[in-house]
Amino acid sequence: MSWPRIQFLEIGDQPWCPAWLHDHEQLSLTQLWNLRVPLWSHGSLATQACAVIQEHLRDPSSYTIVDICAGAGGPTPLIELEINRKLEVQGKEGVRFILTDLFPPVREWARIAKMQPQIAYRAEGVDARDVGRLAEAGSRECRIFNICFHHFDDGDAVGILRSALQSADAFMIFEITARDVPTCLCSPLVFFWGFYVTLFWLWRSPVRLFFTFVVPIAPLALWVDGLISCLRTRTPGEIQELIARSGADLDGWRFTSGRRAVQWPFITLYYSVGVKSDS
Incomplete structure (x- = not known):
C-alpha cells in the first residue's frame, strides 16, 4: 500500500540545521550501511x-x-x-x-x-x-x-x-x-540507533552527549528525517x-x-x- 508522494524537507536539509546535528545524521546513516547482526x-x-x-x-x-x-x-x-x-x-x-x-x-x-x-x-x-x-x-x-x-x-x-x-x-x-505502512511503522527504530551512534562513535563530544542522552534532539531528528524519507x-x-x-x-x-x-x-x-x- 502506498500514497501520493510528499516533497517535505528533512531537518538535515534545512539551512538552520546545526553542523553537529547534520554530521550526526550523516555518521548514523554511514554506520547503518555497515551494520551486521549475527544469525x-x-x-x-x-x-x-x-x-x-x-x-x-x-x-x-x-x-x-x-x-x-x-x-x-x-x-x-x-x-x-x-x-x-x-x-x-x-x-x-x-x-x-x-x-x-x-x-x-x-x-x-x-x-x-x-x-x-x-x-x-x-x-x-x-x-x-x-x-x-x-x-x-x-x-x-x-x-x-x-x-x-x-x-x-x-x-x-x-x-x-x-x-x-x-x-x-x-x-x-x-x-x-x-512509501508503505510497514516501513513507516519501523521508522521509530532509528530513534534508538541515534543513541547507539553517539555512545560508540561520538562519546568524546559533550555537545552530542548532551543532545542525545539529556535532551534527545539528535535521535529525534534522525527519527523525523527517517519518516520524511519514507513519505517522499x-x-x-x-x-x-x-x-x-x-x-x-x-x-x-x-x-x-x-x-x-x-x-x-x-x-x-x-x-x-x-x-x-x-x-
Whole structure:
C-alpha cells in the first residue's frame, strides 16, 4: 500500500540545521550501511549493494563508479572495500570510484582517498543535473545515488536522470526507505540507533552527549528525517515516469528494480537500475 508522494524537507536539509546535528545524521546513516547482526543479517547494506552492482554490471572492473551526490563520503568507502575485496579474490582488477557533490567536503574526501587509493574525487562542485562524462577514456561509467535520490523534487530528478542517460553507461539508485505502512511503522527504530551512534562513535563530544542522552534532539531528528524519507521515496514506477519525461534517447537501455532484505523486517535495500545493453 502506498500514497501520493510528499516533497517535505528533512531537518538535515534545512539551512538552520546545526553542523553537529547534520554530521550526526550523516555518521548514523554511514554506520547503518555497515551494520551486521549475527544469525540475523543477510550481510549488510553495503554487501547487498555490492551484490546488486555485480549482478547488473556484466564486468564491474570495466566501470568507473561515480557517487554523484556523495556528501561526506557516505557508504562509498564501504562499498569500495567490499566489491574490490571480492574482485581481488577472483583475480580481477578493482573498480575505481569518484566522489562528487554540489558542495564538496574536500578535506574529508582527501582523507578517504589517502586511505583508499581506488577512490578519487572532484574538488570542484558538480551539479548532478548537468554532468559531463567523468570516467577516463576506455572506462564505462556508472552513477550511483546512495539514499539521496528522494531528496530531489521532480524537476531536479528529471534533469539528474537525463544527465545520466545522456553521458553515462549505467545508473543505480539505492534507498533504504519505502512509501508503505510497514516501513513507516519501523521508522521509530532509528530513534534508538541515534543513541547507539553517539555512545560508540561520538562519546568524546559533550555537545552530542548532551543532545542525545539529556535532551534527545539528535535521535529525534534522525527519527523525523527517517519518516520524511519514507513519505517522499519514489516507487519504481514513479522513477520510470521520470525517465520517460527526461526526453533522453532510451534505445539500448534496460531498466530493473528490486529489493534485498538485510535485517528483515526492519532494514531493506531498495534499488532501481538502468544499464545500456551494450555495457
